Amino acid sequence: MKNxxxxxxxLMACFSDVFETPLINEIAEHSLHRFYNKGDIVVDLDMEMTHIPIIINGLVKVTREDIHENEILLYFLEEGDTCACSIINCISKQKSIIRATTEVRAEIIEFPVNKIEEWMIKYKSWRVYVIDSYHHRLEELLVVIKNLAFKNLDNRLYAYLSHQAKIRHTEDLSITHREIATDLNTSRVVISRILKVLDQKGKIKLSRxxxxxxGS
Structure with missing residues (x-):
C-alpha cells in the first residue's frame, strides 16, 4: 500500500484533467489502495457495499447472473473507470447485483460509499464523472442489446474479439474458447467452430x- x-x-497524474485538486486530495485521504491479481473478485454478488472501486491500472470484467445462474457479460472497466452499477446499488442501499473480476493484475483505489453523495454536493467534477459513468455504461449495454437482437453469433464474436483487442491494447489475445463462450453465453464447441470460420475468412489468426x- 502506498503512502x-x-x-x-x-492520482494527480491520472485525474488532474478530470477532478479538482481538493477532490483528489480527499480521494487520496479516504480511499483504500489495493492490488489484485488476475482472476480476483473485486466486487461480488450480494456483497454489502462499503467501498466503490476506481481503476488505476488494469482491466476488470463486470458480470451478473441470470435466473439459471449463468454469467452474463455487462461491460469492462478500464483505467480511470468506476463501476456505475455499484454506485447505484449504494445510493439505493442495496446489496451488489454484479460481480467484478480482474482480467489482468490491477491497481485499484476504493472510496467509501458515504462519500458518494457528499462529493456530489461539493464537487462539480465528481457529478460530471458519475453522470458520464452512467452514460457510458448505458451506451455499452445498449450495444449489447443491439448485438443480441440484430447480429448473428459470427458477427457478435468478431465484435467481441475486436473490442477485447481495443481495451487490452493488443491484437494478440491470450483468451480461451471457454472464456469467450462464457462471456457470450454460448457453448465452447460453438465458439471453436465459429473461430475456425473467422480464421478461414482472414479476420483472425488462430494459434496455440x-x-x-x-483490423481491430
Missing part, C-alpha cells in the same frame, strides 16, 4: 493459446 503522498501524486485479431 498518502505517493497516492496523491499518482493465442488469437490474433486483424
Amino acid at each position: 498518502k503522498a505517493l497516492l496523491k501524486a499518482q 493459446h493465442n488469437i490474433h485479431v486483424f
